[in-house]
Structures are given as C-alpha cells and as structure tokens.
Amino acid sequence: MFTRTELLNRRHLLATLCAAAGAVSTPSIAQNRARRARSEPAPETYYAERADAMRFADDMAARRGLPADWVRGMIGQAVFLPNVPRLMLPPPRGTAKNWRVYRSRFIDPVRIRAGVRFWERNRATLARAESQFGVPPEIVVGIVGVETIYGQVMGNFRVIDALATLTFDFPPQHPRAQARQAFFQDELEQFLSLAQRTGMDPLSPLGSYAGAMGMPQFMPSSWVRYAIDYDGDGRIDLWNSETDVIGSVANYFVGHGWQPGLRTHYPVRLAPEAQMDTLLAPDILPSFSADSFAAKGALAMDGGLSHPGKFALIELQNGDPARPGNEPEYVAGTENFYVITRYNWSSYYAMSVIDLGQEVMLAMRG
Incomplete structure (x- = not known):
C-alpha cells in the first residue's frame, strides 16, 4: 500500500x-x-x-x-x-417517458447553429466518409451534436x-x-x-x-475497434481532430451493420384493430416484413410497403397517455434505425440523432 x-x-x-x-x-x-x-x-x-x-x-x-x-x-x-x-x-419505476421533452433537449437553435458550422467546416470530409462508408453526413452530424454539441461538452x-x-x-x-x-x-x-x-x-x-471519450463519446472498446486515423497524421485524436471523429463515427456504423441507401424509418399508420402487443414485443429489434407488419395492422407509409428488409414498431411516449394530447407517436424503424441504437440503446436517442441531423441539413439549405 x-x-x-x-x-x-x-x-x-x-x-x-x-x-x-x-x-x-x-x-x-x-x-x-x-x-x-x-x-x-x-x-x-x-x-x-x-x-x-x-x-x-x-x-x-x-x-x-x-x-x-x-x-x-x-x-x-x-x-x-x-x-x-x-x-x-x-429512473424510478413509473416515471413516464416523454418524447417531446427528450427531443427538446437536443433539437434547439444553439445545437443546430453549431451543427451548421461543423458541417460547413467539414463538408469535404463528410462527403468523403459518405462515399467510403455509405453513412450520410446528417447521421454523423446528428451523432456528434447529440453527444457533445460538436466538442463543446465532452x-x-x-x-x-x-x-x-x-x-x-x-x-x-x-x-x-x-x-x-x-x-x-x-x-x-x-x-x-x-x-x-x-x-x-x-x-x-x-x-x-x-x-x-472525445467528441463522439467512444467507450474504450469502441475506440479500439472503430476509431481511425482519418486525417492521416499518424495518430487517432477524437478530442481535437474533427476529421478523425467523422471517419470513426462512420466506421462505427459500418461495423454495426449500416446499409448504404437504406432509410432509417418510415411514417406508420395504425389500424384500429392493430395487434399492438405483438407489434411492440420485439421493442427496437426489426422483426416484421412489410407484409407481416401490415397484416398485424401497421402500415408503413411513404414507400414503406416496398421496403425489402424488416421493421420494428417504434413507440415514442409523450407522458401520461390518459391525458389529452399525450398520445404516443409511432414510426416504422428499419435495420438502419436499429444500427443507430447500437450507439445508445434507446429509440428516443436514435430519433433525436435523426431529427438533429435533418434540422441541421435544412438550416444548411435555408
């Protein structure tokens, strides 16, 4: 001693x-x-x-x-x-989840503006990562923004x-x-x-x-498996090198099964007779083909009927459902939605990543 x-x-x-x-x-x-x-x-x-x-x-x-x-x-x-x-x-049992409150923690003007600056600084690197790994820029931007506000809170x-x-x-x-x-x-x-x-x-x-650790908040095992020297300077720096961060996040997604070109989710329409217990039983794990999804009363919209893979019915609660206006929201999550949850086992987290990336992309275009 x-x-x-x-x-x-x-x-x-x-x-x-x-x-x-x-x-x-x-x-x-x-x-x-x-x-x-x-x-x-x-x-x-x-x-x-x-x-x-x-x-x-x-x-x-x-x-x-x-x-x-x-x-x-x-x-x-x-x-x-x-x-x-x-x-x-x-949290204690009985604590009601609330998607709107959860989302508001991550989708705000400060984070969106920081995301625009991050995207503008790294436009070429994000395009290179998309070409090499098949992960769209808005997904990488969403991850880094949700995790650390682009390195501001590590x-x-x-x-x-x-x-x-x-x-x-x-x-x-x-x-x-x-x-x-x-x-x-x-x-x-x-x-x-x-x-x-x-x-x-x-x-x-x-x-x-x-x-x-770092801008993408990699655990040590993720650093060992997926962090890469994407700027070619001979070292991996996830605290200071935004280029290394972008390449490493994209590599992480590929390592967890990201499929280039596949959407993360579709809007869903539920029939009054939808078999909710059966549909929600697998949680976030994609388990239903488009046909079996529809047969159980969940219709994936906006092209979802031609989705070639599996769906999970994603439920986003909005507090006490007995109160008017607090009804849950639903989407049909794909295999790529599931991949995002490998970063954090939460459908609320995955939707926040997706939404933040989309909001930053819209701000870039606007």
Whole structure:
C-alpha cells in the first residue's frame, strides 16, 4: 500500500513519463486538473487502498501481458467518485417517458447553429466518409451534436476514475448490476491496454461519468475497434481532430451493420384493430416484413410497403397517455434505425440523432 504522499509522487512521475511518450493526443494535464477541480470534490479514496482493486490489477496484467507495477500504479491512482454510482441507476419505476421533452433537449437553435458550422467546416470530409462508408453526413452530424454539441461538452470526469468506480463500486441495486459491472471491468482493461499500447497518459483524459471519450463519446472498446486515423497524421485524436471523429463515427456504423441507401424509418399508420402487443414485443429489434407488419395492422407509409428488409414498431411516449394530447407517436424503424441504437440503446436517442441531423441539413439549405 502507498501513503497519500507516495501516491501523489508516483502519479506525478508516471504522468510525466506517459506525457513524454505522447503518441495519442489528449487534453493537457494542467487543463484536466483545473477542469476536474471545478467538477469533482477532493478525492477521498484511492483504489491503491483497496485489496480487490490490486488483485484485479495483478490479474489484468497477467491476462494482458502488461507490466504489473504499471497496472497497479495506474489503478492505484484512480479515485472513487461517489456521485457516479448514483448516476448509473435507472429512473424510478413509473416515471413516464416523454418524447417531446427528450427531443427538446437536443433539437434547439444553439445545437443546430453549431451543427451548421461543423458541417460547413467539414463538408469535404463528410462527403468523403459518405462515399467510403455509405453513412450520410446528417447521421454523423446528428451523432456528434447529440453527444457533445460538436466538442463543446465532452465531460469533466477523469476517465480512469469513472471506469474504476464502475468496475469496483457499481451499484448493486441496479437491475442488471452483474452484467453492467462486467462491462465496465472490460472497459477499464481496454482503456489501460490502449494507453499502454499508444503511449497515452491514462491519468489525463476526461470524459463522461461512464468513461466515454472525445467528441463522439467512444467507450474504450469502441475506440479500439472503430476509431481511425482519418486525417492521416499518424495518430487517432477524437478530442481535437474533427476529421478523425467523422471517419470513426462512420466506421462505427459500418461495423454495426449500416446499409448504404437504406432509410432509417418510415411514417406508420395504425389500424384500429392493430395487434399492438405483438407489434411492440420485439421493442427496437426489426422483426416484421412489410407484409407481416401490415397484416398485424401497421402500415408503413411513404414507400414503406416496398421496403425489402424488416421493421420494428417504434413507440415514442409523450407522458401520461390518459391525458389529452399525450398520445404516443409511432414510426416504422428499419435495420438502419436499429444500427443507430447500437450507439445508445434507446429509440428516443436514435430519433433525436435523426431529427438533429435533418434540422441541421435544412438550416444548411435555408
């Protein structure tokens, strides 16, 4: 175990050595310290003080072929963030979803204007990505806008602290606690392996409370699998290189099955006798052909009858349905709609991405 003074000395030395390696661009240590001081209270618990964390570090080092002292040093300098486990808990049961309220968080004049500027700066890169990957510019623009307002809000949590907190202190009352904790254990391993391989300082990057990084908010595993050096400068920089961001987001979608030229959704008309329980049972997973969709009382409009793939009936609730004007809205989601939900498992999220991209595109044309 280390004393607090020894931890701080080791942290300073390791940060200096890692920064000198510098193969991956990250925010400066000084900037991170200042921003973290504004967003987080003084840490109380270092994971070096936790026997379970040190055992994990030793096991990880053995599995990944990494220097054990380095892994122990990095995990040992992570601190417990007491607010993060609470942020992971789902809303209380009975909380009504509201699509109009959710949409208003992302579709607003500030974000649209920022999206126009992003599109104008990167017109050629967005066209190149569409040609190479088949992902339309408005989808990429929608993702980056919803995630971080085009880099304006990328998170103030130190990534290693967030990932360590969710690895060792995931809230046990979460309905999927075991699976989610295992997910974050893997993300912590991916993050440290990435840092060791590229020379990135693991103590420097800031991100979301879940450990997502950069303008597109990639988790470490997504960074490893899908982030690409799209500007050709020899490094991947999802914090500062909009070109790398665009190429990486498009590559992410292709990796999850994006089909070029396929629409994301169609308007739908529901018959009074529509078999709603059957239609909604698969949730966002496309499960019905156009014919079987129609046979169950859901008619995909605006060319949807000739859609060659599968549909999912997407329900967007608007609060308490018993109140007048709060009726749910519905669309017929395609396989490409489902691909967008691989970024965030939510039909509300996917529709916000689509709508923001469309609004920015309309503003560009106007």
